[in-house]
Amino acid sequence: MTKLSSKDYVKVYGEVQKLADYRIKPIARVIHSDTFEMLIALVIVVNAVCLAILTFPNIDPETRQLVLTLDYVCLGIFVVELIVRMISYGKKPWMFFRSGWNIFDFLIIAATPIFAGQTTILRLLRIFRLIRIFRFLPEVRILSASIVKSMRPLLSMFALICLLLFLYGMVGTYLFGAELPVAWGTIGASVMSLVILLTLENFPIYLEEAIAVNGLAIPFLLSYVFIIVFTVLNLLIGIVLNAMDEAREEAKAKEKAPEGLDLVSQNVDEISADGVVTLEEIKALQQEISRLKKLLEQK
Amino acid sequence: MTKLSSKDYVKVYGEVQKLADYRIKPIARVIHSDTFEMLIALVIVVNAVCLAILTFPNIDPETRQLVLTLDYVCLGIFVVELIVRMISYGKKPWMFFRSGWNIFDFLIIAATPIFAGQTTILRLLRIFRLIRIFRFLPEVRILSASIVKSMRPLLSMFALICLLLFLYGMVGTYLFGAELPVAWGTIGASVMSLVILLTLENFPIYLEEAIAVNGLAIPFLLSYVFIIVFTVLNLLIGIVLNAMDEAREEAKAKEKAPEGLDLVSQNVDEISADGVVTLEEIKALQQEISRLKKLLEQK
Amino acid sequence: MTKLSSKDYVKVYGEVQKLADYRIKPIARVIHSDTFEMLIALVIVVNAVCLAILTFPNIDPETRQLVLTLDYVCLGIFVVELIVRMISYGKKPWMFFRSGWNIFDFLIIAATPIFAGQTTILRLLRIFRLIRIFRFLPEVRILSASIVKSMRPLLSMFALICLLLFLYGMVGTYLFGAELPVAWGTIGASVMSLVILLTLENFPIYLEEAIAVNGLAIPFLLSYVFIIVFTVLNLLIGIVLNAMDEAREEAKAKEKAPEGLDLVSQNVDEISADGVVTLEEIKALQQEISRLKKLLEQK
Amino acid sequence: MTKLSSKDYVKVYGEVQKLADYRIKPIARVIHSDTFEMLIALVIVVNAVCLAILTFPNIDPETRQLVLTLDYVCLGIFVVELIVRMISYGKKPWMFFRSGWNIFDFLIIAATPIFAGQTTILRLLRIFRLIRIFRFLPEVRILSASIVKSMRPLLSMFALICLLLFLYGMVGTYLFGAELPVAWGTIGASVMSLVILLTLENFPIYLEEAIAVNGLAIPFLLSYVFIIVFTVLNLLIGIVLNAMDEAREEAKAKEKAPEGLDLVSQNVDEISADGVVTLEEIKALQQEISRLKKLLEQK
Structure with a gap:
């Protein structure tokens, strides 16, 4: 058994972790160092600026070429980083794929040559590479953790909203489908109209159109707006309050200590x-x- | 007196219930079994898909016929299920009508032959049959239970909103009725305008129109928006928070029992x-x- | 000193009160009885229905005459009720004016002959008479009590919002007034635009117009929307939560009893x-x- | 060492402070007196009214001249007040600049002659002078204190929103940029569209346009609306609740001291x-x- 020293511990995204035995220590220590991570974050930001500049159509060709080159350099750095990270796993490279973030990184890098020629996918891959910056934001970790924790009520609420959309969509199609084919012609159109109504936009337009066709439009649309707004509000407020409650309880638990x-x-x-x-x-x-x-x- | 055995207990929508003496045990046990209920839920989903497909106008006649047949098959299954459920009540079939859900099921099935020929009602009955799926969602039960519990404040708030709508509607009709007959001509038109204003849509349009007629439009519309938005917000947030509070208290009561x-x-x-x-x-x-x-x- | 008996106590809007010595007991007891109050509430509702019917322009003259007569009958009943209530104060009729509701009732009845001929004011007086129905709703009392309690923070928040509207209005006038006189020409027009922006309506229109004039429109409108929406939300949620908190604390105080x-x-x-x-x-x-x-x- | 007396204490914006030794006591006492501060507040209000009147284009030249003169008089009073306040610091005038408000006051007064001729900046300086009224509102101090306290989560949430706007903006540009150059042509246009969508305005318009270009518009816009509305709601509700919580805890701590x-x-x-x-x-x-x-x- 090897002796433990402070050199065996690294900080991975805010948490101190012990390096596994099989990992190549000198490399692992470098890639988990704050300096290295700051550098990668910087490259991601530079890459983001490049992509932003490239969206402007009337930049002169020289600048365009320069920015494109910079984009490739960034991609090159990401590839090298990925390879170094995989090498640091030494004799057990498959352990690299135990982490969700590692798999994500690998896929968006490895997928680039595969989709060569398909501009849209390549462009989306470029943006996905920017998502890696989220790893460096503690706030995102807290937020996503709280969302994951309240996943179950969220999902069942989401199922309930989908069900309500379907049922109201069916009723809407039957009531107004024949006369208003654009907004209520098929179940798809109806659900789309109802989704737009979720934002309360176009409510007066839909109401006016529908009343002219069928008097039932008033109870139909009013009940929909109240029920769906209430359910969505319930969903959103519920998650926000739950997340805040947990954060506060944790803070309290630490503060208030089990004095008793x-x-x-x-x-x-x-x-x-x-x-x-x-x-x-x-x-x-x-x-x-x-x-x-x-x-x-x-x- | 009959001896009790584990066979006398069935799970009805999540709660274990004892079967009454008069019920025909073998049939009751089947219709309350998880397998049977899953099958019925599946038939409801299939029926929903059928109805969704039938809303698309340009499907070829053969598919249409197939889907229509499937719809009838689903209705047939519902009828058979209803009859079997009633038979399971043995010598006291009237006990079947003690449950609200049973009455609902009976009415939407029994009403189908009565309204033969009236397409709209038949179509709505078809959709009502889909509502039965709600019985299988625990989230709906919790939500509806919390709404039922906060029924009294909800109703009195609702009465208050209606009263405000009527009073503001009367004032609106007197102030702008003569000049803006479409939006404020009668008490009905005024209340409709005020309901649309509830969603804050068209507020600039109504304000501009009304100011041109009468300077009182500014205090009238502003006070309306503030009072009504405040009251509705009060209503919605009140119910959401009440429901969450109760849910949390229940959860706490279970957890925090000082078992340790x-x-x-x-x-x-x-x-x-x-x-x-x-x-x-x-x-x-x-x-x-x-x-x-x-x-x-x-x- | 007179002897007290249960006959000296009446229920005034939900609270049991002792009748003052100077009041004429038999009359006071009648006007504070549940039956009498129900009758008055009924007359108010009948009056409301009359006013609603009169807003429809194309009703036949006979019905119109009938409804108008009914409206006058209602007014007559209100006058008689008011006089009887004042008589019940016996030798000290000025005590009648100690209650805010009594003064309100007196003014809207006494004002009717004064404004004879001025249709608009007479019409508004008619509606004000309907407001008396609010006295019979406990929910309104609770709501208004909670609003009165949180009056101070509400008023200072309101002052803050007015100040923000004025300051942003001045800036808006200076930035866009010359080019967009309709929306930002004077301080009045600017504040109106900002009030409309409060509902988030027309935001894209104002933004587009203003950007064309001055690039500062982006920070101007964005900061306004965030600050004002945040302040209004703060105001509304604050009042709602305060009201709920108090209601809950009262309920708890009663329940949880000082066991210790x-x-x-x-x-x-x-x-x-x-x-x-x-x-x-x-x-x-x-x-x-x-x-x-x-x-x-x-x- | 000088002897302390009640004359050495002044009330500065609600808090009692001891006057420093180097300050010229008689002057300092005057400028911190309630009467003096009320006078300055009054001058600010008069100045505000002047500026408001000057925005109306069709006022007759005489009134205009009068109001302009009044505006200059107000500026004169502010200059005198500033000089007196600086003099009150006696031998250590640099201590005057220790307070943020003092620096703010100095800059907006001192900047006036510098920008002579540049109407827009002079006008904005005029309005900034009105901002000084905020010092006299306790509510603003409480609100700004609570915002300062929750600065860290606010900032990280704000960073998160900016990041989301950038990422969604990039995806939007790639998906719809070629076909819809006005709304999604460059990263700037896309972010502007997304900011407008934050208010839920124009959602139906963007959705319709985008669907015609690319079917991915539906998941793109729906996920954006849900995620961003949820995050912004989280941000706003979080700050409001935190501020209220702290206010309530402070109030409780004072009240609930178990004096009884x-x-x-x-x-x-x-x-x-x-x-x-x-x-x-x-x-x-x-x-x-x-x-x-x-x-x-x-x-």
Whole structure:
């Protein structure tokens, strides 16, 4: 067994991790160093600026060529970085693919030569490379963690919204489909109209059109707006509040410390300090604990 | 009296219920089984897909015929399911109508032959049959339960909004009715304009039109928007927060039951039960408490 | 001094009040009875329906005449009710004007003959008479009470919003006034544009117009939308949450009862039950109280 | 060392501060007096009214001249006030620039002669002079303090929103840039479109245009609206709730100090101080506790 030293620990995205035995230490230490990560982040930003400049149509050809070259240089740096990172896994390169971010990086780099010639996909791949910058933002980690935690209610709420969209879409098609084929002709058109209504835009237009066709438009559209806005609001506010609650509870848990239990523990220490424990001492402890239980129950 | 066995219990929409004596056990057990309910849910989904396909006008006649047949098959399955469910009530078929869902199912099935020929109603009945899928979603049950619980404040808020709409509608008709008959001509038109303003859509249009007629339009429309948006926001946020509060309190009540401290207390009881307390026993207690502290810190 | 009996108490808008000595009891009891108030509420509703019908232009003259007569009958009933209410104050009729609602009722009734001939004002007075129905809705009382309670932060927030509107209006006039006189020509036009922007309507139109005039439009409009939407949201959510908080705290205060203090009180009862109080008993009490204090502090 | 007297203390924007030794006391006391500050606030308001009047184009030349003169008088008063304030710092005039507000005041006054001739900048300077009124509003201080406190999450959220805008802007340019150059032609145009979509305005227009170009418009725009609305909502609600939480905690900390129980405890101390406890004393204690219970119930 090898001896552990501070050199075996690296900081990976804010958390201190122990380097696995199979990894090539000198390389791993470099790629997990703050300097190296800052450099990569910088390259990502430079790449982003390049892509932004390239969207302007009337730049002179020379600048265009320069920026394009810079874009390729950035891609080259990403390729080299990826290879170095894989090499750092030494004899077990397959462990590299244990991390979701690593797989993501590999795919967007490896996919570039495959789709050579297909401009749209190549362009999207270029943007996906910029997404890697999210790894360096702690706020994104917190936000995505809170979204992942509230995934279940989110998904079932989402299913509920889809169901409501479908049912209202069917009713809308039956009520107004024949007369208003553009907005309500098929289930697809109806659902699209309902999605637009989600933003409350065009509500007066849809209402006016639909009333002319069928008087049921009033209860139909009003009930839809109220139910769907309520459900979406419920969904959004629920997630925001849940995320904030958890953040606050964690902060509290750290601050407010288990003082009560500290006291009990301290008592136990004192009781047993003299090496002899009397029944009286135990009774005092029992009272302490029952007091603590009441406290907890009243919270 | 009959002997009870595990066969007398069925799961009805997530809750375990005892089958009543008068019910025909073998049939009841089948219709309340998970497999049967999954099958019915599947038939509902298939039926939904059929209805969605039928909304597209330019499908070829053969496919149309096939889908229509499938729709009838689904209706047939629903009829058979309903009859079997009623039969399962044995000698007391009227007990079937004790459940709101059962009455709903009966009405939308029984109403189909009655309205034969009236396309619109038949079409709506078809969609109502899809609503039965809601029974299988726990999220809907929670949401509707929370809405039912906050029914009273909701209704009185709703009455308040209607009253405000009427009063503002009357004032709007008197102020702008003569000059702007389309938007404010009658109490009906005025209330419709105010409902559209609820979504804040067309606010600039109404404001411009109304200012040209009467300078009072500014305080009228501004006070309306502020009061009504505030009241509706109050209504929506109130319900959402109430529902979330209850859900959280329930969750807390289950979680936070001071089980940990109960265990410690129980341990202390056991330790002191024999009248003798050894240092070993105290050490075990200390470990128990430190374990508990870690648990609290992790929360 | 007169003897008190249950006949001296009446229910005034949900609260039991003692009738003052100077009031004429038999009349006061009638006008504060539930039956009488229900009748008045009914007359208000009938009056509301009359006014609603009169807004429709193409009703036949006979119906119109009938409804107009009914409107006058309602007014007559209101006049009689007002006089009877004033008579019930006996020798001190000026006490009638101690209540805000009474003054309001008197003014809208007494003003009717004064403004004879001025249709608009008479019409508005008619609607104001309908506002009296609000007295019978408990929800309105709760809502208005919560608004009154949060009046101070509301007013200072409102002052802040007005100040922001003025400052942004001045800047807007200076930046775009010369080129866009309709939307930003004077401080009045600018504030109107900014009020419309409050609803986020027409944002794209204003942005497009303003960018063409001056590049500063982007930071100007974006900062306005963010600051003002944030401030208004702050205002609205603040009031809603405050109102809900108070309602909940009241509910809790009633539910959660001062159990702790009950215990202390009980202890004091027990301690003094035997007629003798020892120093030991007082010490126990002191411990009980200090325990209670800790409990309160930890909350 | 000089002797301290009540004359050495002044109230600066709501907080009592000790005057530094080097300041010229008589002048400092005048400029920090309530009367002086009210006068300055009044001059600011008069100045605001002047500026508002000057925005109307068709006022007669005489009034115009009068208002312009009044504007110059106000500026004169501000200059004099600034000089007096600087003089009050006596031998250490550089200490004047220790306060942010003082620097702000100096710059907007000193900048006026520098930009003579440049109408737009002079006009903006005029408005900036009005901003000084904010110093007199406590609500603004509370609001800005709460914003400053939540600066860090606000900034990182803001960075996240900018990043999302950039990424979505790049994708939008690639997907629709060639066909819809006005809305999605360059990264600038795309980000502008996305900012407009933030207000949910024009959503139907962008959606319709984009769908005609590329089917990916649906997931692109829907995911954007949901993610960005959710993030912005998160940002706004988070700040509002945090600010309210802190305000409430402060209020609670002041109110809920268990003064009542302190009193009871103190009474018990007094009662038992003489070593003898009489029944009378116990009865007094019981009354104290019942009083306390009523207090708690009223909360």
